[in-house]
Amino acid sequence: MSEPKLVYSSKINKIRSFALILIFVGFLFMYGGILLKKIEWLMLILFALGVLAIVFSLVVYVWIGTLSLRSVPVVCPNCNKPTKMLGRVDACMHCKQPLTLDKDLEGLDFDEKYNSKRYQKKK
Numbered sequence: 001m002s003e004p005k006l007v008y009s010s011k012i013n014k015i016r017s018f019a020l021i022l023i024f025v026g027f028l029f030m031y032g033g034i035l036l037k038k039i040e041w042l043m044l045i046l047f048a049l050g051v052l053a054i055v056f057s058l059v060v061y062v063w064i065g066t067l068s069l070r071s072v073p074v075v076c077p078n079c080n081k082p083t084k085m086l087g088r089v090d091a092c093m094h095c096k097q098p099l100t101l102d103k104d105l106e107g108l109d110f111d112e113k114y115n116s117k118r119y120q121k122k123k
């Protein structure tokens, strides 16, 4: 049995697509509200949910901004493009090459667990 091959995308990219999905969800809720405008209470609920989703996605965007400030800019050894790293292990934004800042982890398989506090304590 072969292990499923996982493609890791950069954390910042992941959060960014999450925020984008939230905006779409927000607009979908509002669109649903417009379609159901005959049922006033339902329209109001859908609009409220839509506004909430969009506000939340803006919060996520601000969060990405602060995360970007804390991230470490590196040049990817694989594609030679500048990318940003969050935590001890992350993937290149352009080619998904797993990257690490920790010399001890070099050459090991990419694993999100290296970022967890528990793993760092165990070491």
Ligand SMILES: [Zn+2]
Residues within 6 Å of the ligand: 076, 077, 078, 079, 080, 081, 092, 093, 094, 095, 096, 097
């Ligand atoms: Zn790269």
